[in-house]
Amino acid sequence: MIPIIKPFFGKEEEETVLEIMRSGQITRGKWTLKFRESFKDYIGVAFCHTVCSGTAALYIGLKAIGISKKEDVVIVPSLSFMATIDAVIMAGGTPVVIDVDESYTMDVNQLEDAIKKYNPKAIIPVHLFGQTADMDRIKSLCQEKNIIIFEDAAQAHGAEYKGKKAGSLGDLSAFSFYASKNVAMGEGGAILTSSPYIDEKITNWIEFGDHPALNLRITEFQAGIGYWQLKRLEETNEKRRKIAKVYNEEFKDLPGLILPQELPDRKHVYHIYALRHPERNKIVEKLIENGIGARVYYEYTLHELRNVEHLPCDFGEKCSRELFAIPIHASLTENEVEYIVDTVKKVVKEI
Numbered sequence: 001m002i003p004i005i006k007p008f009f010g011k012e013e014e015e016t017v018l019e020i021m022r023s024g025q026i027t028r029g030k031w032t033l034k035f036r037e038s039f040k041d042y043i044g045v046a047f048c049h050t051v052c053s054g055t056a057a058l059y060i061g062l063k064a065i066g067i068s069k070k071e072d073v074v075i076v077p078s079l080s081f082m083a084t085i086d087a088v089i090m091a092g093g094t095p096v097v098i099d100v101d102e103s104y105t106m107d108v109n110q111l112e113d114a115i116k117k118y119n120p121k122a123i124i125p126v127h128l129f130g131q132t133a134d135m136d137r138i139k140s141l142c143q144e145k146n147i148i149i150f151e152d153a154a155q156a157h158g159a160e161y162k163g164k165k166a167g168s169l170g171d172l173s174a175f176s177f178y179a180s181k182n183v184a185m186g187e188g189g190a191i192l193t194s195s196p197y198i199d200e201k202i203t204n205w206i207e208f209g210d211h212p213a214l215n216l217r218i219t220e221f222q223a224g225i226g227y228w229q230l231k232r233l234e235e236t237n238e239k240r241r242k243i244a245k246v247y248n249e250e251f252k253d254l255p256g257l258i259l260p261q262e263l264p265d266r267k268h269v270y271h272i273y274a275l276r277h278p279e280r281n282k283i284v285e286k287l288i289e290n291g292i293g294a295r296v297y298y299e300y301t302l303h304e305l306r307n308v309e310h311l312p313c314d315f316g317e318k319c320s321r322e323l324f325a326i327p328i329h330a331s332l333t334e335n336e337v338e339y340i341v342d343t344v345k346k347v348v349k350e351i
């Protein structure tokens with residue numbers, strides 16, 4: 001089976017894990033600091049805090065910007081991993097769900113309506129599948145009303161919008177370093193901001209001492225692996241983009257199949273290569289029978305999953321019935337890509 005996800009590690013990761021083990025300093029050491037510094041520099045922000053998961057990063061970020069009670073409305077898109085909405089609920093706020101558009105990111109026209117109707121304190125644009133949301137339009141809508149923009153960049157390490165990196169485009173951002181992500185540590189996350197005010201709040205939520213807190217730290221092993229994963233990121237993202245180019249070219253005439261679009265001014269890093277087809281379930285089943293780890297992303301929408309307030313989300317609901325993904329990662333060989341191309345063509349034509 002060609003797995004849908006496979007992290008890409010080299011000698012550096014192996015040697016660093018061994019070095020950490022032998023050094024005896026397995027948490028709160030130099031690798032945690034090194035990773036933190038290099039990640040903030042890479043993204044282009046002033047402050048970075050590592051935490052144990054992307055979900056924890058979202059939760060702490062929301063707490064830091066004062067989301068704590070029912071009146072604190074946070075707008076989220078209908079299509080994302082469930083952590084995006086769960087973090088809002090866990091923080092004590094009220095999520096309101098709006099639709100996504102053909103880019104699979106937040107529908108900005110609906111955002112305008114939602115801002116008028118719900119007076120949100122914050123919004124969470126998700127850079128879904130590796131492509132950023134329409135940040136200029138989102139910013140212009142939020143700035144007038146002082147609405148905080150909290151990017152969910154868990155799938156967008158290295159993605160760009162007008163030459164700026166995802167994670168540096170809003171007031172603060174959350175990343176995940178889960179095993180499948182473009183920077184993989186196994187588990188891990190980070191919260192980034194360039195605002196000293198927000199940074200101080202984040203620190204207060206993370207650090208023990210003055211008040212009760214959770215331990216959300218990562219170990220030196222995770223940070224050491226993440227450090228080298230980050231060093232490789234430009235290269236592994238290029239590899240993903242190359243495979244996407246092959247897929248886009250080979251699949252462009254397949255009946256009923258809708259391909260991902262890279263929009264102008266954006267650099268897509270293809271965390272997930274997402275396709276749409278009305279017979280998605282049959283296609284996924286056939287691909288798995290043929291040894292290709294295809295998977296449905298996502299079979300739910302966030303408003304249906306958590307049964308919350310929402311605007312009409314027809315497109316997101318359609319996506320939850322039609323979207324699926326095929327392997328796209330830096331561990332794929334040329335032969336595997338070729339086999340995937342041939343098999344997808346055969347299966348889609350036969351459906």
Ligand SMILES: *Cc1c(COP(=O)(O)O)cnc(C)c1O
Binds near residue numbers: 084126154187
């Ligand atoms: C992976 C992911 C998260 C959560 O990250 P974890 O590290 O798994 O907690 C949040 N949002 C999105 C969009 C993700 O893909």
